[in-house]
Amino acid sequence: xxxxxxxxxxDFYPDDMRVRNWIxxxxxxxxxxxxxxxxxxxxxxxxxxxxxxxxxxxxxxLFELTDRGGRRLAIRPExxxxxxxMINARINTLPRPVxxxxxxxxxxxENPQRGRLxxxxxxxxxxxxxxxxxxxxxxxxxAVDFLRETGLTADDVKVRYASRPLMTAALRHAGAADDxxxxxxxxxxxxSKVPPEAFEEMLAAALGAPAAxxxxxxxxxxxxxxxxxxxxxLVARVDGLAAAPGVAEALAELAxxxxxLDRLDVGDWCVFDxxxxxxxxxxxxxxxxxxxxxxxxxxxxxxYDNLLEALGGPAGVGGTGFGMGDVVLALVLQDRGKVxxxxxxLDYFVIDAEDGALDEALRVTAELRRGGRSAxxxxxxxxxxxxxxxxxxxxxxxxxxxxxxxxxxKDLVTGEQADxxxxxxx
Amino acid sequence: xxxxxxxxxxDFYPDDMRVRNWIxxxxxxxxxxxxxxxxxxxxxxxxxxxxxxxxxxxxxxLFELTDRGGRRLAIRPExxxxxxxMINARINTLPRPVxxxxxxxxxxxENPQRGRLxxxxxxxxxxxxxxxxxxxxxxxxxAVDFLRETGLTADDVKVRYASRPLMTAALRHAGAADDxxxxxxxxxxxxSKVPPEAFEEMLAAALGAPAAxxxxxxxxxxxxxxxxxxxxxLVARVDGLAAAPGVAEALAELAxxxxxLDRLDVGDWCVFDxxxxxxxxxxxxxxxxxxxxxxxxxxxxxxYDNLLEALGGPAGVGGTGFGMGDVVLALVLQDRGKVxxxxxxLDYFVIDAEDGALDEALRVTAELRRGGRSAxxxxxxxxxxxxxxxxxxxxxxxxxxxxxxxxxxKDLVTGEQADxxxxxxx
Numbered sequence: 142x143x144x145x146x147x148x149x150x151x152d153f154y155p156d157d158m159r160v161r162n163w164i165x166x167x168x169x170x171x172x173x174x175x176x177x178x179x180x181x182x183x184x185x186x187x188x189x190x191x192x193x194x195x196x197x198x199x200x201x202x203l204f205e206l207t208d209r210g211g212r213r214l215a216i217r218p219e220x221x222x223x224x225x226x227m228i229n230a231r232i233n234t235l236p237r238p239v240x241x242x243x244x245x246x247x248x249x250x251e252n253p254q255r256g257r258l259x260x261x262x263x264x265x266x267x268x269x270x271x272x273x274x275x276x277x278x279x280x281x282x283x284a285v286d287f288l289r290e291t292g293l294t295a296d297d298v299k300v301r302y303a304s305r306p307l308m309t310a311a312l313r314h315a316g317a318a319d320d321x322x323x324x325x326x327x328x329x330x331x332x333s334k335v336p337p338e339a340f341e342e343m344l345a346a347a348l349g350a351p352a353a354x355x356x357x358x359x360x361x362x363x364x365x366x367x368x369x370x371x372x373x374x375l376v377a378r379v380d381g382l383a384a385a386p387g388v389a390e391a392l393a394e395l396a397x398x399x400x401x402l403d404r405l406d407v408g409d410w411c412v413f414d415x416x417x418x419x420x421x422x423x424x425x426x427x428x429x430x431x432x433x434x435x436x437x438x439x440x441x442x443x444x445y446d447n448l449l450e451a452l453g454g455p456a457g458v459g460g461t462g463f464g465m466g467d468v469v470l471a472l473v474l475q476d477r478g479k480v481x482x483x484x485x486x487l488d489y490f491v492i493d494a495e496d497g498a499l500d501e502a503l504r505v506t507a508e509l510r511r512g513g514r515s516a517x518x519x520x521x522x523x524x525x526x527x528x529x530x531x532x533x534x535x536x537x538x539x540x541x542x543x544x545x546x547x548x549x550x551k552d553l554v555t556g557e558q559a560d561x562x563x564x565x566x567x
Numbered sequence: 568x569x570x571x572x573x574x575x576x577x578d579f580y581p582d583d584m585r586v587r588n589w590i591x592x593x594x595x596x597x598x599x600x601x602x603x604x605x606x607x608x609x610x611x612x613x614x615x616x617x618x619x620x621x622x623x624x625x626x627x628x629l630f631e632l633t634d635r636g637g638r639r640l641a642i643r644p645e646x647x648x649x650x651x652x653m654i655n656a657r658i659n660t661l662p663r664p665v666x667x668x669x670x671x672x673x674x675x676x677e678n679p680q681r682g683r684l685x686x687x688x689x690x691x692x693x694x695x696x697x698x699x700x701x702x703x704x705x706x707x708x709x710a711v712d713f714l715r716e717t718g719l720t721a722d723d724v725k726v727r728y729a730s731r732p733l734m735t736a737a738l739r740h741a742g743a744a745d746d747x748x749x750x751x752x753x754x755x756x757x758x759s760k761v762p763p764e765a766f767e768e769m770l771a772a773a774l775g776a777p778a779a780x781x782x783x784x785x786x787x788x789x790x791x792x793x794x795x796x797x798x799x800x801l802v803a804r805v806d807g808l809a810a811a812p813g814v815a816e817a818l819a820e821l822a823x824x825x826x827x828l829d830r831l832d833v834g835d836w837c838v839f840d841x842x843x844x845x846x847x848x849x850x851x852x853x854x855x856x857x858x859x860x861x862x863x864x865x866x867x868x869x870x871y872d873n874l875l876e877a878l879g880g881p882a883g884v885g886g887t888g889f890g891m892g893d894v895v896l897a898l899v900l901q902d903r904g905k906v907x908x909x910x911x912x913l914d915y916f917v918i919d920a921e922d923g924a925l926d927e928a929l930r931v932t933a934e935l936r937r938g939g940r941s942a943x944x945x946x947x948x949x950x951x952x953x954x955x956x957x958x959x960x961x962x963x964x965x966x967x968x969x970x971x972x973x974x975x976x977k978d979l980v981t982g983e984q985a986d987x988x989x990x991x992x993x
Contacts, residue, residue: 176943517602
């Protein structure tokens, strides 16, 4: 082969494209029925916008370039910086809350591996300008509404949520200094991926005082695949934590969030899990990951109340939302047998059933298409049997047999055949 | 504003996105009903693939970058090289003819101007492996099927077609040497954009012998907004051209092509225009442009029988197809008033009609969404009138008023209101 696709990026042949379109169309349909409006931004952004927003991880994974005008640009590795830029540009005229979604194509210059590619599609759902946990709950509802729509169940996937302020309060209460916070959060973020001893070492290394690590461990409790104890119960395990700054507010917010999830009838999909922190990113409130057993997170998100301001916008306009990539999702859907077969791909395959009937077959095909039906025909004049075979290969529901003076429809599932008028088919 | 969108690239706010989605969805629907299957490729390709395929024009307009592995890559400026690469990679297993379409996001590092941006979307429709002009006619049919679907008419846009082999034969017959061909074709390509004297000069400069330019001018005839004389008539105007090599075959092919267009009932959208050559690109047969008065071409395409081989594939597998960009198209559609208003964007807006009814409103909203209806509600508890106003602003068809023990639906168009059961709404 002289030319190949770029490493870690996918060609979408029609079979692959049908799966991608099924996922993307379902994302869109669910977003719209949840009252979100679609937006998009250029695939290229100014490097300084992406650098201003992104954590270290992402900034090191950019496909960068310089254009002819000397501008330093990069392919977007996520769409949140673009979202913040767009909202800030119209902050005085956009009615709030803003409920927007997008399905951007994103690129990250990292090493490809199972579930992680250098180009992918990501469903992004965000609410901007609404501080109440109702907005957080509504985003989670949209995620679950989608997962349920694909045929997945609460046994296949769980939304594991926590409160970033509660975790930070627990760390601070255990004695963590401000400059130890990031390292401690990073250690907790890795907890589910490393052996318990390795986690203990990482946490102890992050926190100067060994006693602090013990307090944090007590708060986190045992790792569990099911639900952790309730937030109030975990807080009660650590002396004095209940009275520590920010804890009562965080617990009240978690309780409201959980109550909204129940009202929205997705409570059984969601479990509290204190070790969810979402890495070093910019989250400030409730955070969550959608996790299917054995795979990387299908989705992740949470509240980010300082981002718009950090990107040049006004103070006090927060946001909340999540991103769900297509790569891990497709692995999970395939694994659970939820990807449809797409067997019927054409309404009619039109066949010239005698010599000289091609012109009439063309006319019929054109008429069917204009009428909104999908219809195709063979470029090659061939015997009826051969054309019927092509009709089957193409996934046609029925064949339309065309003679110069009549027309019949043959159902390719039942095999039944009957004379018909063209007008009846449109 | 601290951050701006990259120059010549568009932010799609929801109002813009609805227009883009309407165009793209219509492209997809028309493609599928015409029997084409969708494919896509990565947004980045190896630079040498794009350079091998593209004309000079495009190769000079690439957004290039080098990845961490030292690979020279570029954002695709067109998708045909990727299409050829993908087909070549499966040339022995793909059943032919291949009927594929795509709606790629493309970038070109050129100067933005009206109708030309640095990022755009382009509908690509191609048939690979079918030499008959029926395949060319089918591609034109698909283009017209789309244009008609948007509400445009044959008075708004025309498909202007010609034959590259016929033009080359006429040039050769007039005395053009092989190494003068590209310059002459480039001059003819510019004919409609420059004054007649400028064209005469360019053509004379391209062709060594002044007599040759006269012969070519006679063949081209007067520029006309309507149909040019028939191909046979133009050929007859030049002494001996009818008997020149390749002319009879080209005329026969044009006649067959025109006959198929008539059969497909799009003949009135199509006119022969000998000056269409499609620049310096790789075309080898019938070529065409879709032109709306006063604007750049909405679409352009034709037959390319050597491209797969040039990109490492086997000899003898030709292709034909076209590309239609979204930028000029949107200008034409807006100009002709064909862009819909998208007034109704939500089935239901759910309102808590009394204190304490929020939980019930959330339950109703979730239930409606699960049932496939689009439904939203206000995050803020507000009086009925205020919430009705929000419902109208959001483009809701109806409001659902929720009390703790009953429910009513208010039609926001007629204003009628009636008590209903939730199950009746899903």
